[in-house]
Amino acid sequence: xxxxxLTFSNGIRSIxxxxxxxxxxxxxxxxxxxxxxxxALCVMTWGRxxxxxxxxxxxxxxxxxLWYLEDGFIRSSSExxxxxxxxxxxxxxxxxxxxxxxxxxxxxxxxxDDQEFEQSFDGQMQSYIDVCLSKLLSNNITKYNYCRDFQVxxxxxxx
Numbered sequence: 007x008x009x010x011x012l013t014f015s016n017g018i019r020s021i022x023x024x025x026x027x028x029x030x031x032x033x034x035x036x037x038x039x040x041x042x043x044x045x046a047l048c049v050m051t052w053g054r055x056x057x058x059x060x061x062x063x064x065x066x067x068x069x070x071x072l073w074y075l076e077d078g079f080i081r082s083s084s085e086x087x088x089x090x091x092x093x094x095x096x097x098x099x100x101x102x103x104x105x106x107x108x109x110x111x112x113x114x115x116x117x118x119d120d121q122e123f124e125q126s127f128d129g130q131m132q133s134y135i136d137v138c139l140s141k142l143l144s145n146n147i148t149k150y151n152y153c154r155d156f157q158v159x160x161x162x163x164x165x
Contacts, residue, residue: 013050048073
């Protein structure tokens with residue numbers, strides 16, 4: 007049986023390679039979903055937009071988990087900030103990282119006590135993290151990467 011993610015959003019369905027990002031066989035609208043042929047893994051919505059209320063209500067009625075999607079911290083190199091080609095995506099089944107009213111997966115992870123946090127990854131993972139961070143910093147990689155290098159105006163240097 008095919009694993010399927012459902013979304014009411016045409017914009018979400020148009021994101022290139024979305025099924026690979028989230029590990030499903032298909033992304034469909036609730037209309038396209040055929041119970042019995044597909045196994046609904048989740049219902050997806052984009053962040054905490056007002057349009058997410060419909061998806062949230064439908065997921066609750068169907069007893070299917072709701073997943074919140076957001077731009078990843080390394081979004082794209084396109085000059086169009088809402089390009090459907092993205093390098094990373096945040097998928098969270100609890101909340102979104104910018105909603106201070108409810109903890110998200112990232113916040114829960116960062117709030118682990120020191121021992122639990124250290125058990126989450128080994129020395130090899132820490133080395134990998136250090137290499138990745140170094141590459142991000144040395145190459146000026148940010149959420150949007152189409153901008154030219156920013157030069158700090160001389161008058162700002164003394165602030």
